Amino acid sequence: MSTSYVVRACAALALAGSCLPSQAAAPATLPDTLEQRVAACTACHAVKERGDAFFPRIAGKPAGYLYNQLVNFREGRRHYPMMTYMVDHLPDAYLREIADYFSQQHPPYPPAQAGSGASADSAALTRGQALVQQGDPAKKIPACVACHGSALTGVAPAIPGLIGLPSDYVNAQFGAWKNKVRRAAAPDCMAEIANRLSEADVAAVSGWLSKQTPDAAARPADSIAMPLPLNCGSVPAP
Ligand code: HEC
């Protein structure tokens, strides 16, 4: 476990009131705003974390998607101990408030970390771009843009954007779907797609995605052509 992880976890716990003993004596007059509460989250999910291998950016993602993930961590459909700790026992209404808050934040993107996607050579990047934009009919892999939007900025309310995610994070998510430790409402379209992608294809896709420069003004699309190429239980019917 890296030092920065411990510092961050401690900062988060301190804000939750259980890391530093002195915190217990904090004056009761501290403003209790949502901003103050979500400061515990930004200890790990700060904007500048874009290039950090395993901390996904959550700002600006569609509210329904963020909410689904918070519930997934709480109910054990996704696994990351600190995340489970952060949302354990929080009621749905509060998770929705947190999700709405982050969906409305649109801080600028920092430049991609130099090493992100470095393992993908130019042939892999070409393959990655083709999978994202056209899919691979022979392997029954639909184009990622068919669901994530032509600009890959996601689609409200429940499909996340794919631009600005570090390659290591994307690789880890595909590993989690393949190993059935990340699950969504059935039918779980991403688990199905993950099973159709080889490890080399995952690296190609994550490498290409991590090299795309996000547009600061980009927002999730309002709608997408239906039906989707596969059914996704987490996406409400139009
Ligand atoms: C100690 C660090 C840490 C803290 C504090 C933390 N998170 Fe996370 N969070 C993570 C990591 C790491 C992941 C990715 C886990 C994985 O690989 O699935 C994650 C994933 C998420 C996701 C899913 C993102 C996606 O794109 O699918 C959401 C939403 C989220 N966190 C929200 C929050 C909120 C809200 C808080 C505060 C209440 C919070 N996090 C606090 C580390 C943290």
Ligand code: HEC
């Ligand atoms: C049939 C629609 C569909 C297609 C096609 C699709 N996705 Fe998804 N994707 C989704 C949905 C829905 C989610 C949200 C799942 C959830 O709620 O956990 C998602 C989530 C993701 C996430 C998680 C993002 C995060 O922040 O954790 C990644 C990464 C991802 N998709 C990558 C891809 C890639 C790469 C492709 C193309 C090879 C692709 N998807 C094709 C529907 C699709």
